[in-house]
Every structure is written in structure tokens, then in C-alpha cells.
Amino acid sequence: GRQAPRGVWMSRVLWGKLLRNACCSADVSTRARDFGPRGIRRYWTGPARLLDGRAHASQWKKEIAESVAKRGEVRPGVPPPGLAAVVVGDRTDSALYVKRKGEAASLAGMRFFHEHLPKDVDQETVLRVLHELNANDDVHGVLLQLPLPSHLDESRLLEAINPRKDVDGLHPNNVGRLAMRGVWRPAFMPCAPLGAMELLRRSGISVKDKSVAVIGDSNVVGMPMSWLLRDAGASAITVVHSQGVNFLKRFAERAKEDGLKNSDSNSDEKPTTKNSLTLEKKRYELLRSVRRADVVISAVGSPWLVRKDWIKPGAVVVDIGINAVPLSVAEKNAAEELADEKRNDAKSNLYALPGQELFRVVGDVSAEEVSYVASAMTSVPGGAGPMTIAALLSNTFLGASRRDRTS
Numbered sequence: 001g002r003q004a005p006r007g008v009w010m011s012r013v014l015w016g017k018l019l020r021n022a023c024c025s026a027d028v029s030t031r032a033r034d035f036g037p038r039g040i041r042r043y044w045t046g047p048a049r050l051l052d053g054r055a056h057a058s059q060w061k062k063e064i065a066e067s068v069a070k071r072g073e074v075r076p077g078v079p080p081p082g083l084a085a086v087v088v089g090d091r092t093d094s095a096l097y098v099k100r101k102g103e104a105a106s107l108a109g110m111r112f113f114h115e116h117l118p119k120d121v122d123q124e125t126v127l128r129v130l131h132e133l134n135a136n137d138d139v140h141g142v143l144l145q146l147p148l149p150s151h152l153d154e155s156r157l158l159e160a161i162n163p164r165k166d167v168d169g170l171h172p173n174n175v176g177r178l179a180m181r182g183v184w185r186p187a188f189m190p191c192a193p194l195g196a197m198e199l200l201r202r203s204g205i206s207v208k209d210k211s212v213a214v215i216g217d218s219n220v221v222g223m224p225m226s227w228l229l230r231d232a233g234a235s236a237i238t239v240v241h242s243q244g245v246n247f248l249k250r251f252a253e254r255a256k257e258d259g260l261k262n263s264d265s266n267s268d269e270k271p272t273t274k275n276s277l278t279l280e281k282k283r284y285e286l287l288r289s290v291r292r293a294d295v296v297i298s299a300v301g302s303p304w305l306v307r308k309d310w311i312k313p314g315a316v317v318v319d320i321g322i323n324a325v326p327l328s329v330a331e332k333n334a335a336e337e338l339a340d341e342k343r344n345d346a347k348s349n350l351y352a353l354p355g356q357e358l359f360r361v362v363g364d365v366s367a368e369e370v371s372y373v374a375s376a377m378t379s380v381p382g383g384a385g386p387m388t389i390a391a392l393l394s395n396t397f398l399g400a401s402r403r404d405r406t407s
Helices: 010-019 053-074 092-107 122-133 152-159 170-178 191-200 224-233 242-264 274-286 331-335 382-407
Strands: 084-090 111-117 139-144 211-215 236-240 295-298 316-319 325-327 358-361
Touching: 053 092, 053 191, 053 382, 084 092, 084 122, 084 382, 092 111, 092 325, 092 382, 111 122, 111 211, 122 139, 122 152, 139 382, 170 224, 191 224, 191 382, 211 224, 224 236, 236 242, 242 274
Parallel strands: 084 111, 084 139, 211 236, 211 295, 295 316
Antiparallel strands: 325 358
16 A cells, blocks of 8 residues: 655654664754854854754654645545644643644644643543543544643543543553553554654664663653663663652752852852762762763753753753743843744744743753753754654544544
8 A cells, every 4th residue: 555654654663663773864954954144053052963853843744744635635525633632721831832733733734622621620521521532533632731730630631531542642551552562562652752763763863772861750751762762772771760850950959059159258169068078979870870871861841950061972962851931031121122923933932922921941951061062962942842743743643544444
């Protein structure tokens, strides 16, 4: 039969391609997009190569849109692939993500169903909405936007989604199959890890026989990422536990406070205590495996946590963290001078949502300083985020294709 365009079926055959070390040449010239006008680098001043998630995602989504159009030609009268997003509350980051997902689905020729529920909604109401979407034949993919308000049972709600419509790959059935080796394969793989692996593949970067450090052990990114890296043949995989991440956050905050105190002091000497030396040693031991890694992937949701001294010279850095940071007074004044059409621009990190103040999106990595150490890295925005959305569209199309084969 007709072969689907490359990238559309990644959530089905990714592990096979990666195990064969199928790292082909990039479809889009990444190097050409590293620089802006007059050769000035757009995202940082260091020599690190840009892994252009925006360009590769655009190509991937184009391939998916072509497949959606061909499906309509082959099966006239069949409804287009349908993606439903259930959002609870009014979190700024969740609103931004869902907005991007809806726009991408529409451009790919898919239908998008947005179920927005109030923050104080009860558990049974959310379950009812999910069951209705499970039963809707026009919906081929259902996602529950995380995080949820604390009064809702996240595990129970994720388990209520039909595994064959779980395009986020978070149902226990899909997660368990992904964790296992052999023939037990999930219906879908989580979008952020899938997008990150596809970005590396399209950028010509292999993880086979390399050491990889994954910072963060979340169910959504960290753990699935480690399993995909395992299947791709990475020689050693280190996952930094959430407790370790929390320690690193506290250490960074304390170091910042101590720096401010020392700057206010007339003395140039920094106080050295037994406790501070113990904390420094603990930090050193915790980061030992990260500093030895050939590839570092961060997904913890902490602005600028990953610093230059964490990265081995020549390592590849993938920043999956997305953080909404309020603007300072000076930044707000400067932003007000921008024309309205410049806000929410795809190449900007300034965003404004209805009824909310301007904010900017940053990653987990201190990109400017890390760019002088890493050989290649992603930007935020424009890195893993667009690839995650493209992976979601790929999973949705896969769900529609399965429905076609069984109907």
C-alpha cells in the first residue's frame, strides 16, 4: 500500500528506527537558521549550534497535513481527524499550550474540540466529559491538560481516557507497555519525549552508545524519555530524581541570596561554614553524572536552573522546560513600545493572553552561558515545544488511521 510520509508514523515505529541508529540528514538546513541578519545569532552569542525545533516541526506538520488531505481523498465523507483538549482552570501556561495546539490542529486540517472547565469543577463532571469524548466517533484523540487543580485526582482522570484515544500517552496501559521491552508496544507515546527524539533524529544526532542525563523524573517527560533513550541504544542513562532537583533549586536560591548579601557587604571575603561545604559537596556528587553526559535533557520547569558548570564541553543540550516568567518593570515599559502585532509572534518570547499581563517564556537552561560550552542546543521558545505539538498531531492522525482500519 501507499507509504506514509516520514514522521507521521513515528509514534508507531520510532523505537525501530532509533535502534537501527537511523540518523539521517536534516530535512531543513539547521545551520542556515542559526544566524539572523548580518550573521548575528538569534538566541545566544556562544558557538553552540541551534537545534531548530520550529523549522523541523514545520516540516513534520506539513507531512502530517499532506497525509490528512490524502486520507480525505481516499475516504471521501469520512470526518477529519479530531483532537479534543480538556482544560481545567485558567493557568497562563496551560492556556498558551492549548492555544498553540488548537492552531496547529486547524492548520493540519484536523478538527479541534476545546472543553474548558472552571477551576472549582468537581471530579465527576470531569469524568463525565472524558466519557463523552471517549464515545464520540468524531474524536480520535483526547488529552487532559496538566497540571490539574489539587482537589482533582489526576491518576483517576487519566485512567478514564480510552487508551486508544490517549494521544498524550499517559494512560497506565500505554505507560506500562512503553516501560516494557519486547513486543508490548503502547498505542501512543508521550508527546514531549517523542518530539525530542524526533528533533534529535532530524538534526542528525544519534544517542546510540552515548551517555545521557535526564534532569527530572516526571511521568510526563522524564521517565518516558529514559525508556525511549534505552530503546535507542544509549549506553548509560541517568535520571535525576525530583528530590535531587529540589535540592539543586534550593542550592541555587541560597547561592543567589548569599551573592546579594556579599555584594552589600564591604568585605570581599565570603564566609565559609561547615554546612555550606557539605551542601557544595552534595551538589558536586549529584551533578557528577550530568557533567559526564554526552547529551543532557532537562524537563523540570525551573527557569535558568541548568548552568554552564553542569555541562561537559561539546555536549548536546535539549531544553524541554517551559516557564512563564512575569516581566520586570523595565521589561514591561520596553514591551509596551512594541506594536500589538509583535506580541505572541512565533519568533518572540513575549506573550499576552486575554485578561492577563505580558509574560515571557524561558527554559530550564541558562542558554547564554551554556552556549559557550555545548556543541548544540535547543532554544526556548522554538525548540522542543513545537516538536511536542507536532508529535501530538502525529499521534492524532495515527488514532484516526487506526479507526479507519477497524471501521
